[in-house]
Amino acid sequence: MLSELLIRNLAIIDEVQVPFQPGFNVLTGETGAGKSIIIHALNFLLGGKSDIDLIRTGAENMLVEAVFDLSKCPQMKTLLEEIGFEPDDETLILSRELSKTGKSRCRVNGRAATVAMLKQIGKALVDIHGQHEHQSLLEPANHLRFLDAFGGEDLMALKERYTNLYRQLMQVERELTELQQSERERIQRLDLLRYQAEEIDRANLKDGEEEELLQERQLLANAERIAERVNHAVRQLMDDGGSLDSLGEAIQTLKEITDFDPSLREWHNALLQAFDTIQEVGFELERYASRIEFDPERLEEVESRLDLLKRLKRKYGDTVSAILQYRQQIEQELQRLETSEERLEILQREREQLRRELAETARALSEARQEIARQLERTVQNHLKALMMERARFKVAIDRLPDPNGLQLPEGTFAFNRDGIDQVEFLISTNPGEPLKPLAKIASGGEISRTMLALKASLQRTHEIPVLVFDEIDVGIGGKTAEAVGEKLREVSRYAQVLCVTHLPQIAALADWHLQVEKITEGKRTRVIVTPLEYEERVKELARMLSGKQITQASLQHAQELLQRIGVAKR
Numbered sequence: 001m002l003s004e005l006l007i008r009n010l011a012i013i014d015e016v017q018v019p020f021q022p023g024f025n026v027l028t029g030e031t032g033a034g035k036s037i038i039i040h041a042l043n044f045l046l047g048g049k050s051d052i053d054l055i056r057t058g059a060e061n062m063l064v065e066a067v068f069d070l071s072k073c074p075q076m077k078t079l080l081e082e083i084g085f086e087p088d089d090e091t092l093i094l095s096r097e098l099s100k101t102g103k104s105r106c107r108v109n110g111r112a113a114t115v116a117m118l119k120q121i122g123k124a125l126v127d128i129h130g131q132h133e134h135q136s137l138l139e140p141a142n143h144l145r146f147l148d149a150f151g152g153e154d155l156m157a158l159k160e161r162y163t164n165l166y167r168q169l170m171q172v173e174r175e176l177t178e179l180q181q182s183e184r185e186r187i188q189r190l191d192l193l194r195y196q197a198e199e200i201d202r203a204n205l206k207d208g209e210e211e212e213l214l215q216e217r218q219l220l221a222n223a224e225r226i227a228e229r230v231n232h233a234v235r236q237l238m239d240d241g242g243s244l245d246s247l248g249e250a251i252q253t254l255k256e257i258t259d260f261d262p263s264l265r266e267w268h269n270a271l272l273q274a275f276d277t278i279q280e281v282g283f284e285l286e287r288y289a290s291r292i293e294f295d296p297e298r299l300e301e302v303e304s305r306l307d308l309l310k311r312l313k314r315k316y317g318d319t320v321s322a323i324l325q326y327r328q329q330i331e332q333e334l335q336r337l338e339t340s341e342e343r344l345e346i347l348q349r350e351r352e353q354l355r356r357e358l359a360e361t362a363r364a365l366s367e368a369r370q371e372i373a374r375q376l377e378r379t380v381q382n383h384l385k386a387l388m389m390e391r392a393r394f395k396v397a398i399d400r401l402p403d404p405n406g407l408q409l410p411e412g413t414f415a416f417n418r419d420g421i422d423q424v425e426f427l428i429s430t431n432p433g434e435p436l437k438p439l440a441k442i443a444s445g446g447e448i449s450r451t452m453l454a455l456k457a458s459l460q461r462t463h464e465i466p467v468l469v470f471d472e473i474d475v476g477i478g479g480k481t482a483e484a485v486g487e488k489l490r491e492v493s494r495y496a497q498v499l500c501v502t503h504l505p506q507i508a509a510l511a512d513w514h515l516q517v518e519k520i521t522e523g524k525r526t527r528v529i530v531t532p533l534e535y536e537e538r539v540k541e542l543a544r545m546l547s548g549k550q551i552t553q554a555s556l557q558h559a560q561e562l563l564q565r566i567g568v569a570k571r
Helices: 035-045 074-083 115-125 140-150 152-179 183-203 209-221 223-238 243-257 262-291 296-316 320-338 340-386 445-458 479-492 535-547 553-565
Strands: 002-010 013-019 024-028 061-069 091-099 104-108 111-113 126-129 393-399 402-409 412-414 423-429 467-470 497-501 513-522 525-532
Touching (some): 074 115, 091 115, 104 115, 209 223, 209 296, 243 262, 340 393, 340 479
Antiparallel strands (some): 091 104, 513 525
16 A cells, blocks of 8 residues: 655645555645645656656756555565565655656665656556556456456466466477478488587597696606606705715714713604605605606697597587587487477377367356356446446457467357457446447546446456555536445445545545645745644535535534544544
8 A cells, every 4th residue: 555655846846745544545625736736746656757847946856755565465575576676574665756857766665766667566556547547447458357357266267277278288389380490400400410429429528538638748748857857856865965965964963962962862863754754755756757758649649639629619618528518418409309200290289189178268268258247247337327327338348359370169260369269348338329438438537537436346356456546536526426436435445545636525525534735825935735634624624625615614514414424433
């Protein structure tokens, strides 16, 4: 639900913070007070058209910000995650700013967003009626979904069966398309893959061999230098006058004086150990040097093998491991291509079977929709009657498009998609003698709003949009009709939050939350204030709506009666 709306520097509004409550909210005030501006601000926030002329005179920009409570809107949380946002503690904050330069800045929970994102979120959050923006029920693309939801669990189970069959058929069709390439292309691909497989297999690759070869090449290429330096080190250690001779003399020298100072024995022993270690190192280096052999032929073999690996990496992967992985992929594709003819026959049989099952399910789904459509028509008709539109006619038009490549039914062959073979559109005639027309072609704003209200009341348990806004619902009505509209709004508000701008006290009296919009002048500037009304202020506002500026005792009493009739007690 919408918890709060902040508007800054929009038209005659300098800054106003509008609180809302669950249930039925009304905004009232004299003509020109700024009620519709508040609805326009909400529409702007949710991705509607921007107009720099609406920026308050003297201001550099305008800002609209709204806080939504998503605790009872799990579908919104899913949508936000899909777009890339996360609700913060079940709270959603949307904001949009427009500068005089025409630059627009949008935010979702403090993060930068686009107008398209706001529009997508707005369509799932709010329906605004009385204007032609954000009206999900005016879009024929949504009518089928609404009809199916109205059908309840049985119809949805049938639709789910159809959807699963459709998904299977599409998977088979995709695989068939891949397999039904030209024979020449298939053969060419087979030849290429076989050549690549043979080339990789001939190489007899092993994981890690490139690293081993690189190390061996380094040793072979530097064999002479390694041997020369090792022999030099041996000479330095082992020859006459070398390190061992010097170390031996030091050992003998210390031994001669250890009898004088026994503490020197520790150092004498350490030198003995060092002597043994160095002598052992010298022997090992001699053995290592004796094994070193410059082998030009082996070096050439290693270089040739490395060159082969380099060529293969250029063609099939950055590493030997990647080449081996690619070889596995080749094998899988070879198996698929070599058995494609057999697989093609299997898939063709599977496709025909799925199309038969899909056609049967589509026909059953369509017949169920026809029955549900009649029920929806009667339900909407009853709501329209309650809204004093007794002569209005409502129809759910269900059509099928012929298609020679579609699903074959006893009645013909029809186009199909993931939703079935039906195209659904809601039609209405608001006056006797007028033909049925699409909802979007209803001329009267009041008729649009009342028709939307009737549909909302019919679909209230299935419609997911949590906030409904009615801006022109009281156009051209009064008396019993107004009361009927108010009752219907109150009924709908049990399932969704309702915001309604109205001039009619019969409607305003039925609200759970009453907001008064006033335009005041301070000095040479005009601004708008919004005040939540308690019981006494509410009585006065209803009396004003009943009698005009001159509030009489009779109008006050009438206002009290209106509130008492619906159980609003004095607080």
